Amino acid sequence: MTGPRKNSLMRRVKGFMLRRGPYMIACEDFEAFIIDYLEGGLSDRQRFIFELHIKICRECRDYLAAYQRARELGKATVLEESEAPEDLIQAILKARET
Amino acid sequence: MSGPADDEELIEGLRLGSPVHFERLVRDNAGWMLGVARRLLRDEALAEDALQDAFAKVFQSVAGFRGEARLKTWLYRIAVNAALMKLRARTRRQEQPIDDFLPEFDQNGCRIEAPWSHLATPEEVLESESQRAFVRAKIDELPDNYRTVLLLRDIEELEMTEIADLLELSPGATKVRLHRARSALKHLLEPALRSETL
Numbered sequence: 001m002t003g004p005r006k007n008s009l010m011r012r013v014k015g016f017m018l019r020r021g022p023y024m025i026a027c028e029d030f031e032a033f034i035i036d037y038l039e040g041g042l043s044d045r046q047r048f049i050f051e052l053h054i055k056i057c058r059e060c061r062d063y064l065a066a067y068q069r070a071r072e073l074g075k076a077t078v079l080e081e082s083e084a085p086e087d088l089i090q091a092i093l094k095a096r097e098t
Numbered sequence: 099m100s101g102p103a104d105d106e107e108l109i110e111g112l113r114l115g116s117p118v119h120f121e122r123l124v125r126d127n128a129g130w131m132l133g134v135a136r137r138l139l140r141d142e143a144l145a146e147d148a149l150q151d152a153f154a155k156v157f158q159s160v161a162g163f164r165g166e167a168r169l170k171t172w173l174y175r176i177a178v179n180a181a182l183m184k185l186r187a188r189t190r191r192q193e194q195p196i197d198d199f200l201p202e203f204d205q206n207g208c209r210i211e212a213p214w215s216h217l218a219t220p221e222e223v224l225e226s227e228s229q230r231a232f233v234r235a236k237i238d239e240l241p242d243n244y245r246t247v248l249l250l251r252d253i254e255e256l257e258m259t260e261i262a263d264l265l266e267l268s269p270g271a272t273k274v275r276l277h278r279a280r281s282a283l284k285h286l287l288e289p290a291l292r293s294e295t296l
Contacts, residue, residue, distance in 0.1 A: 007204060015206025026207035035277040039258065059211040063201065063284075069217055069291055070284040071252050076220035077233045078253050082133030088146050092124050092153045097117075 018057070023049050030060050034067070105169040112160045124153060127170070131177040137249055138181040140238060144188065145181070152180035178254065182264060185242060196244055199282035216293055223290045236286040244279035251276055 018024045025033075030053045036042050037050050054061050111119030131152060135145035155176050163172060202210040223229050240248065250261045262272040284291075 007206070011204060011206050011208050015204070015208045019207065027209035028203050028207045031201060031203075031209075035273050035280075039273070057209070058213070059209040062214045063209060063211045065217055066214060066288065066291055067280060067284045069219070070287045071280060073220045073223055073233060073287055073291065074237055074248070074283055075253055076224055077230060078137055078237065078249070082129050082136060084128035084132045084149065088132075088149065089124055089128055092128065092150055093117075093121055095150060095154060096120060096157050 014057075018053070023052055024056075025049055025053055027053075027057060027060050030057070034064065038068075106165070109160070109163060109165060109169060112163075120157070123156070127173055128153075131173060134174070134177045134254065135181040135184075137253060138178070138246060139184055139188075141188075144184050148180040148184045149177070151183070152177045155180065174254075178250070178256070178264065182246070185246065196241060196278060196282045199285040200278060201281055201285075214292065218291050218293050222293070229290060233287060233290055236290075237283065239286055240279060240282055244275060244282060247272065247275045248279040248283060252280070 015026065018026045030050065033042065033046065033050050037047065042050060054064065108119055108123060112123060128149060132145060132149045135148040135152075136142070139145045139148060152173075156173065163169075167175075204210055223233065237245065247261060247265065250256045250264065251258065256264070258269060258272055258276075261267075261276075262269050265272065267275065288294075
């Protein structure tokens with residue numbers, strides 16, 4: 001990874017602040033809230049805490065943006081026009097007659 | 099797409115056993131229903147089998163169709179069910195782990211995520227055929243049990259409760275699986291989103 005080392009002083013301070021500060025949650029706890037945030041399942045208080053974490057934490061902000069962009073990319077790639085071959089349509093119609 | 103009035107006339111014809119109406123039903127819907135099966139099964143022969151099974155089910159049960167749901171919604175459920183039956187028959191193997199694709203945290207509980215200087219849009223990524231192929235291949239790398247829940251929610255846009263029913267999972271387990279699938283997808287598509295591929 002680029003940026004601060006995994007256990008640098010900066011990250012230790014950040015971890016401490018996120019665990020102890022009012023209305024703060026650690027990134028690991030933020031992770032557990034993502035699905036409910038996107039599915040609209042958080043209470044107002046939980047949403048406030050979640051959105052505060054996004055403002056404070058660059059890593060989670062970047063992560064969430066990429067997570068949502070990956071969903072959009074997946075959808076844009078997978079959803080393509082699909083046509084059934086004529087012989088398959090004929091087989092389906094024939095199966096009904098028998 | 100047909101509207102409710104067209105649906106009514108078509109359903110009445112189907113109930114009366116009209117071959118013309120059956121043919122119209124098949125011709126109007128086989129394409130997108132096959133698309134659903136292809137996405138879930140990633141196997142042309144199995145998808146075509148699933149489509150035939152789906153229409154067999156439609157023919158059997160149209161008399162009991164009460165019109166509470168739109169015709170397309172009803173057909174959609176039948177197509178998804180037929181594809182899932184094929185998928186279950188094919189993958190009676192152990193569920194594959196996706197732990198390597200999940201996010202990482204340090205010992206302070208802080209996320210480990212390299213900075214993003216650029217986050218590509220789908221339009222940027224899908225400009226080239228090679229990138230498109232890369233993304234398709236990465237989606238296919240997801241284990242079936244995760245890919246299925248991802249497709250049903252994010253592509254097919256089914257409700258969570260319906261997905262839980264279809265996959266015979268609790269609502270909580272469905273949510274966890276969906277989140278893990280999305281996290282894994284983000285990890286797999288990262289080179290494309292960072293514009294690092296090709």
